[in-house]
Amino acid sequence: MKIWSSKSADKKFSEKVRSVGVCQRPDCPYCHNVKGKKLEESRFVLQCSHFWGRNCSATRYEFDNADCFCSGTHFKWEGEKAGAYRNYMIKKLGKKRYDELERLHNTTISRRDSIIKLMKELE
Ligand SMILES: [Zn+2]
Numbered sequence: 001m002k003i004w005s006s007k008s009a010d011k012k013f014s015e016k017v018r019s020v021g022v023c024q025r026p027d028c029p030y031c032h033n034v035k036g037k038k039l040e041e042s043r044f045v046l047q048c049s050h051f052w053g054r055n056c057s058a059t060r061y062e063f064d065n066a067d068c069f070c071s072g073t074h075f076k077w078e079g080e081k082a083g084a085y086r087n088y089m090i091k092k093l094g095k096k097r098y099d100e101l102e103r104l105h106n107t108t109i110s111r112r113d114s115i116i117k118l119m120k121e122l123e
Helices: 006-018 071-078 086-091 095-105 111-122
Strands: 046-050 068-072
Touching: 006 046, 006 068, 006 111, 046 071, 068 071, 071 086, 086 095
Parallel strands: none
Antiparallel strands: 046 068
């Protein structure tokens, strides 16, 4: 079995996250028909956002750690990880799973092992 490169794994993970096709932020001010315009008519695009940053392999390919957001919210919420983004995550996951994800973020696994886990999840 050939192990994907990080670049390839990132691409497949991001594609899967964005496959929901809409921004996951409730009442997103950037793309929910703002002034009657739909996302595809705006300057925003859908992106894969990581709550815990991508430099941690243990949560880099964890679907609970990722959301499909429009680029407006993705950019804005990078600075809201102690605020609105955190509140969103707790609501989405429940406090128990949120705490588990935080613990996972503080564990060390190799990039290779995280990619193998992702490959199994996506096969
Ligand atoms: Zn949005």
